Amino acid sequence: MTLRITQGMLYSRALADVQRGLRRYSQLQQEVATGRKINRPSDDPAAALRILPLRSDLRNLDQLANNAALARETLDTGSASMEDASALMQRARELTTQAANGTLSAEDRASIASEIDQMLSQLVSIGNSRRGDRYLFGGTESSIAPFELVDGPGGSRVVYRGNHDMLEVEVAPGVTTALNLPGDGIFMQRDRGATTFSVLPGQTATGAASAGGGDTGVGFGELRVTFAGLHTNAPATVTAGAGVTDAVGELSYSFTSSPDTLSVDGGPALTLPITNGNFRTGDGRAISLTVTGVPATTSGTFTARAGLSTDGGESVTEVDTFPGTVMIRNAHDGTVLNVDVASLTRTGTDQVKYEGTFDAFTTLVTLRDVMLNEEALPEETVRGRVAQMLTEVDGAHDSVLDGLRELGFRSSSMDALQNRVEGLRISRQQSLSLVQDTDIAEAILELQRQDLSYQAALQVSSRVIQTSLTGILR
Numbered sequence: 001m002t003l004r005i006t007q008g009m010l011y012s013r014a015l016a017d018v019q020r021g022l023r024r025y026s027q028l029q030q031e032v033a034t035g036r037k038i039n040r041p042s043d044d045p046a047a048a049l050r051i052l053p054l055r056s057d058l059r060n061l062d063q064l065a066n067n068a069a070l071a072r073e074t075l076d077t078g079s080a081s082m083e084d085a086s087a088l089m090q091r092a093r094e095l096t097t098q099a100a101n102g103t104l105s106a107e108d109r110a111s112i113a114s115e116i117d118q119m120l121s122q123l124v125s126i127g128n129s130r131r132g133d134r135y136l137f138g139g140t141e142s143s144i145a146p147f148e149l150v151d152g153p154g155g156s157r158v159v160y161r162g163n164h165d166m167l168e169v170e171v172a173p174g175v176t177t178a179l180n181l182p183g184d185g186i187f188m189q190r191d192r193g194a195t196t197f198s199v200l201p202g203q204t205a206t207g208a209a210s211a212g213g214g215d216t217g218v219g220f221g222e223l224r225v226t227f228a229g230l231h232t233n234a235p236a237t238v239t240a241g242a243g244v245t246d247a248v249g250e251l252s253y254s255f256t257s258s259p260d261t262l263s264v265d266g267g268p269a270l271t272l273p274i275t276n277g278n279f280r281t282g283d284g285r286a287i288s289l290t291v292t293g294v295p296a297t298t299s300g301t302f303t304a305r306a307g308l309s310t311d312g313g314e315s316v317t318e319v320d321t322f323p324g325t326v327m328i329r330n331a332h333d334g335t336v337l338n339v340d341v342a343s344l345t346r347t348g349t350d351q352v353k354y355e356g357t358f359d360a361f362t363t364l365v366t367l368r369d370v371m372l373n374e375e376a377l378p379e380e381t382v383r384g385r386v387a388q389m390l391t392e393v394d395g396a397h398d399s400v401l402d403g404l405r406e407l408g409f410r411s412s413s414m415d416a417l418q419n420r421v422e423g424l425r426i427s428r429q430q431s432l433s434l435v436q437d438t439d440i441a442e443a444i445l446e447l448q449r450q451d452l453s454y455q456a457a458l459q460v461s462s463r464v465i466q467t468s469l470t471g472i473l474r
Helices: 007-034 045-099 106-127 360-372 379-436 440-473
Strands: 147-152 155-160 168-172 175-178 195-198 219-230 238-240 249-256 261-264 274-280 286-291 299-309 317-319 325-329 336-340 348-354
Touching: 045 106, 045 168, 045 360, 045 379, 106 147, 106 360, 155 360, 168 379, 175 379, 219 238, 219 336, 219 360, 261 274, 261 286, 299 325, 317 325, 360 379
Parallel strands: none
Antiparallel strands: 147 155, 168 175, 195 348, 219 299, 219 348, 238 286, 249 261, 249 299, 274 286, 299 317, 325 336
């Protein structure tokens, strides 16, 4: 059987060759124009499956690069704020050293107090630094100012409104970094130690002592001990007098008859009956009593109750059990002082120092108040407190420097992470280029060759078609 070549077959074959050449010519034009040999999945389905995950990786790496740049900018902004805070604390130390000089007058210290008050406001402002609409030192609570300076009956204090969390962002595959530090860990960093009690020169200690823990007060404070009347265990014929009383706690008593007398805690006996009698104990403490006569029980002990207060007497906790431990709450700020009253024997005012609680804000508040000396403390007491504050200023400054170092370290680590991400991006781009990019030089040469082939196909086809038409006309 022989195959017969017809004019129609020649025409169809010529047309197919021209169309195939045109398609290849068009594909090469697109490769040269886009620089890619795969522009749609149909160009190479197997290669397209390799391209999709590479493009996804590149998008993720671009996002990580943007995150790292954001982190670097935010950390640098926080570091700049910390540098301002550090300079401010350094100035506070200079002023404290100057104020500890015994040659300064009260007016000089008042001038220094005015500058420290301004520094306090500046430090609060630094703590409320923002980047855009986000507060830097409020943890993840970035919509409200983290620090507020509150002035009240108990004095000035700074309240933290933020939280203790950190805002984290991924800056490299599997690596996250915090964009901020909670401000209370910088400006309110405390390492609470033992609470200590002392007295001003010329005064006598009350005998109150620290209960050993659980206190929440900060800075300096006062414990005021007052006489709060007699306990019900006092003899029936004895009531509190209207005179001066500074004795508190358990007191022994001894009555005698004919003549009728009363002796309190080993002190001298006074003749009865007596109104507002000024009784003295064996160690010189005073208690005012009104005694109508000798009771049935002529010896024993009774209790002079004590009133304890840390807020200037606004709230008083009465004590009638000795020994024991008493929790005293400050009505102004809610802080707690736990007191061991086992050795509490007299009224008076103890100076309380909450060791390890002088953060940056508390330090400035305390410095300002000590230098203003609104309590009219003796000069030597003021100088002594100012001298004590040098150590506290250094401790508060160290906390600020720790925050500065931490933010600086995180910021500098962004360089290495950005380089790592950039290296991964280059690697993925190279892999993607091998799969989808075309060799421009090769593609242009192929395009020129294909153009020649296409032109030749057109010329041959035109002759075939012309011959076919001639045969048909004949």
